[in-house]
Structures are given as C-alpha cells and as structure tokens.
Amino acid sequence: MSLRFRLIALVWVVLPVSLAFGSLAAWVNASRSVHVEMHAALQVARQTVQTGVERLQTARDPARYRDDLIASFNGNRHLRVWLVGANGAATLPVTERSPLGAVPAWFVRLIAVEPTTDRVPVVVGDANYGTIAIETDPRNEILEIWNEFAESLIAPVVLCALLILLIYLYIERALRPLGCLAAAMEEVGEGRYRTRIDGRLTPELARLRDSFNRMAARLAEADATNRRLNEQLLTLQDQERSELARDLHDEVSPFLFAINIDAAAASRRLDEGRAAEAGGHIQSIAEAVRHMQRQVRQMLGRLRPIGLAEFGLREAIENMVAFWRRRRPDLRYQVEICADCEDLGELLGTTVCRVVQEALSNAVRHAEPTTVTISVDCRDDLLEDRDAIRVVVADDGRGVCEPTRLGYGLIGVNERVNAVGGRLTFSSQPGKGFAVTAILPYVPVSNPLSPSLASTEP
Template structure:
C-alpha cells in the first residue's frame, strides 16, 4: 500500500470514529432531553385535566372534547382507554415514517408503563401516553446532517490528501526512476530543479553523485581502453618479434635439416633424423603461426574488419566442423584500427564460447547498418543450449566482451534462454561524440 492510500485509510478511520462518537453523544443527550420534555408536558396535561374535578360537573368538558383540543400538541397523546387495550403495541408509538426503527429503539426504547397516565373524566378514563415522535424526528434530522457533514469533510480531506500527496510525492517518484537508471548503469541521468527546498537539495546531491559516478565510470573505461590498447600493442610487437626472429630461426632449422636429408654424403641414420627434424619443425612452425595469429590477426593488417571477420568465421567453421553463416550489409561504415580489433576480438570470443559451452550445430554472424549509416550492428546467434542469467553476469568471456565493447563506446546485449540458444548484439555508434559524457563535451 502506498503512503497516500495509508493516509487516506487513516483519515477515513478517524472520521468514522468521530462520527460514531458524535452519534453516541447525541443519542445519550437526546434520550435525557426527550424524557425531560415529555415528562414535563405530560405532567402539565395531567394536572390540567385533573383540575376539571374542581369545577361543577356541568362545566367540566367531556373526554372527547379534551381529546380533540389536545390532539395537536406535541410530546403526548390522549386517547380513551378501551377494555381490550394492548399496552405494548396499540398505544405506545414506536416510530414514524421518517425515523428508522433502530434509531427509535436506541433513543427512546419501549418504556411501557413508565410514561403512561390514567385520568378519570366524567366517568370515563383517558389514557395519557408519551409521544416523542417530533423530538425523535428533530434528533434524527440533526444526526443525518452531522453524518452528511462528516462524510463531506472526510471526502474533501481524502481528496486533498490524494491530490496533495501525488503532487508532493512526484519528486520522490522521479527520484526512484532516476535511481533505477543509476542501478542500470546509466550515470548520465539527472534530476531537475524543484521549488521545494528539501527536494531541491536532494536533487542537487543526486546530480553530484551521478556526475561523480559518471566521471568515475568514464575514467575506468578510459583506463580499460588504454590497457586494452597497450595489450594489443604488446601483442602486435610480440607477434612481429616472434615472426621476425623465432620464425626465421625455425625456418632456418627446417631448411638445414632438408639440406642434410638430401645430402648424398649423409648416412641413412642421419637422413632419417633430418626428416624427423623437418617434421617437428613443420609442426612447430604451424603451432607458431597459430600463436602469432591469435596474438595479432594478420588479416586486420592486410584488409579491414569485415573481410577479416569473414575469414575468421570460415576458418573457425572448417576447423570445428560447425556451419557458420556470415552476412554483411552493403557499404558498411569505415572503422578505425581500434574499433576493428575490438570487434574482431568480440567475434572471436563469441565463437570460442559457442565451441566450449553452447553445443550448437549452427551459428550466424550478421553485420548490418542503420539507414543513415551512423550505427553498426553486429549479432552472433547460435542454436545451442543457451545459458542462464548467472552465466551472463559472472562469465569471464562475457566480461571480456563487455570490456571490449565499452572500450570503443559500443553497447552489447546478451539474450540467452536456457535451452533456446544465445544471441549477442553489439551496437556501435560511429557518429561524433557518441558515448562521450556531458563533462567531456563541456557541460555537467
């Protein structure tokens, strides 16, 4: 339950208790007031009626005349007492059409024999019965008015709390949305300025925190980018040194062994050993070339990323015997060497993960571009066993690809369902200032 609904429920309970207290107090007070007024009226009528005995009989009014003259007065009822009179049902009024029976019983009840007077008049007997109908009607009308007033006040208060609460909690909802963005890693999220001083201070502190996190994230990415660049540079230099130095020596050993094996002066044992040296040297050279290729793909030095990735997919498919379909859009954007090597490494790592973990029988590598040509889309899809969310979060290969994508300002997403394959999507914005924080563009 939200805070506003809790406040509304609390207010409703308070007004309900207030209404109940008012009704209880009014009922108690009305019972006392009605009994006093009715008792006084009945006492007065009884005294006047009994005074008729003090005058001569011929001047004393009859019972019918007394009944007709007093029948329109309030608080009592005068009737002739019949022989078959039922004191609890026929005489004592319980309710009028405007007063509910439960309210009549709560205020007045059924006081049989308590407010009834028997008055003899000229040989007849009149029955003087308390009739609080008018007073009960007045009290009931007051209760209804108070009920409507309290209900109206409760409605107004709840509406005011609802509207005011939504307006007051609007900054909090905005804070929660901003915190959700921060949790997702979107440190560029900022809060607007608010007229409420407390909300304004919170917004300022939040913006400072987000700016600090964004700066720290940018510095981490910059450091990671520099480390990756140094790593690729070291790999390139190491591959060159190995190719120019160790590779030449291995080739020389193989050539000398070949010369020895062809020499007529060599014995048969020497020629056999020479052929063994040639075989070993060939295997070492093959392994050496594979190591050099892993350190620095030579295709990237001769061609661009698109041809190199196509050749990578073909070589991988031939070596592991898994079909790999490669497709590339026409006229893709030109990439610099840094973007090319990182995208190449992402494809390389994705194919290695397919071989190690996916148990797939088919792989698709697709390169596409946006209509304006500013965005490059790279996707690697397999039909393997997939992976769960924990593997997406803690896998070293996943972290490796995330770091590569962050180093070139690309966004990478992993869509993996257990048993339904895995899809890796990389989006690279080639436009100027894409992925650059606000403070790098001159603003905070």
C-alpha cells in the first residue's frame, strides 16, 4: 500500500475512534442532562399544582379554577398534565420538529429516560374535585440532544473529508519528487551516471536531491577514472609486451640462432673426428646460454621482484639497486630498511618493490642526481589512525616543474598503492630533487611469503 493511502487509512481509523470516545462522553452527559431536566420540570409542576390547590380553597368556582390550572400547562415542552377521570381536562406537550428528521429509535433507547408520573389530589374542604396527574415527556429534550449531537458530527466529518482530500492532493505532490528520484536511481543503476535532479523542492527533499547529485557526480567521476585506468592498463600491458618482445628479439633470439649454428658446427666436427675444434663451439654454446639466463632473469625481475620470495624485502630492493649500480656506478645509493619491514605479506611486499622500482628507475634515468635515497620504515599513520609502512625514494636531482603530470609508470604505481588502501604523494622543487612517498597500511602476517612462490634459478 502506498504512503498516501496509508495516511488516508490512518485518518479513517482515527476518526471513528475519536467519534466513539466523543459519543461515549456525549451519551453519559446527555442521559444525565435529560434525567435532571425531567426531574426539575416535574418538581416545578408539582409545586405549581400544590400552590394552585391552596388558592383553590378560596375560589368561588373550584372546578373551573382547577381546569384553568391544568390549562396553564399548555405549551410546556416536558410535561403532560391531565385530570384523572374519563372526561377530565388534559394538556399535551408541544411536539417539536427537527430539520434533521425524527429521532432514531436506537438513540431514544440509548438515552434510556422513561416518563415519570406524579399525582396531586384536589380537595376543597370536604369536597373532592379529583386528582391532577403530572407526567414527564422526554421526547422534546431527547430531540434537542439529538440535534446537538448530529450537528456536532457534521463539523468533524466535513473536516475529515477535507483533510483526506488535502492529504491525497498534497502527498501526491510531495511524493512526485520521490518518484523522480526513484527513476533517477534506476538510471544510475543502469550506468547512466550523468543523470541529475533539479527543480525547487522542500528543504528535506532538497538535501536528498543534493546528496543524490553529489553521489551521481562521484560515480560519474569514478566511472571515468575506471575507463581511463582500463585504457592505461591496456597501454601498459601493450608496452610491457612490446618490451618483452624486443628483449626476446634483441637479446635472446640472436643467441638462440648462434647456439643452433654452434651446435651444428660441433656436430660436424665430431663426425669428422675433430673433437678439439668441436670444444670451441661447445664453449660458445655455454656462453650464449649464460647470456640468455641473465637476460631472462632481468625480464623476470621486471615481472616480479627477484629475491622477494626467497630472501625478503631487503634482498629484493638490494637487487634493484645493484642493477642500477652496475649501469650507473657514478651515483651514490643509500638504502635504509627497518627490521620490522623485512618480512611483509606478498601483496604488500610486492607493492613496496614496485614503488621502489619505478621511483628508482625514474630518478636514475631522468633526474640527473648525485645521490638516491631509499627508505622503508614502520610508523603511525596519523591521518588514518593506524600502523603504516612508509616508503620514500628521493633524489637530489633537477626536480620537475609540474609534479602533478605523471608518466604511465607512476600512474600505475599510484593505482597499485590505492588498491591496497594506501596513498602516494610527490614532492619536488626545481633544482632540489624529487621525492616519491607511499603510505601503505601495515598488517602483520605470520607467514609473509609462501615458499611455493619462490622462483628457482638454474
């Protein structure tokens, strides 16, 4: 059932209950009022008759005075007065009419006031002039109470009808924005994040509208970010495949070809009985295999940090530094790794290595530094109120003018850091170097790296 019809049903329930309590109170008061009114009318009439009988003692014509006394009650609303006897004088109360019609029988039974009769004998000296009977008639009083009761019902019934009409119209108007919101939510659920709600609304619905628009804007931004990251991921994958294909083509394929030639030449020398000459070709094959092993190891290092699974984080970072130290021996490398950070989980350890690998590569290739500093330590993250691993790779090179413009490598590292719940920041001043800082959530693990993940070198 809709909210509108629930409110209308609630009004329909409250109205009969209110009318029932009001009717109960009115019934108690009405019954008491009729009883009191009839009793008072009867007492006044008896007093009047008794006074008239006393005056009758000095009347010249007692019978006529008696009849005049009875006739004086003509037009009384509550009494019927008559002289007891077959042809006695009598007066009847005036029967009033109501614009609302006759009183229902059930209402008369509900008031439950029966007529009451009193008799006053008329005696003058020793002569008996009969008995005057006085009887209450509550019909007019009950009619008056019925009129008041019916009129009192008109106002709440009309008010209730107007209230229901207002509820129907106002709730329909008030809920119309909620219908628009539901439709907008369905559109957002279908992926149309540019949906917005506008128009003038009540303050409560305006806050709901603004919250929805902010949510939709953030979802649109997140969707655009996901699309951009997917494109970057595809670009990085293509770039990585291209680099692997180039290394295989330039570094491995020629040596495989050389091995094939040396093997064929050694085979011919052996068939000709010239074993000494075949040994030279075999030696060339061994050197080619060692070269290919080094190249494959370097390619594996780009795919997964060498030494991380076998020896821990420190060894993996030292291998990266050693790789660049062989190529740039003129630079100074400083590595500081606290003891608590040497055994991290595979995911966290790999993330730390990727941050160091990319930042170190960028520093050596682009920054023109004299010193590159790598530090990994454990400290409190005051911003998130938790333990964290801080990774800093800084150089004293020329820095960058726009540190917000990142290459694909740092963008990928930033997304990797965000994926584990961390954050990556950059700081730079022209001529004073560039620093990459990663704050990663630290969760101690009992079994940091699984031995099954360790790579095996031939």
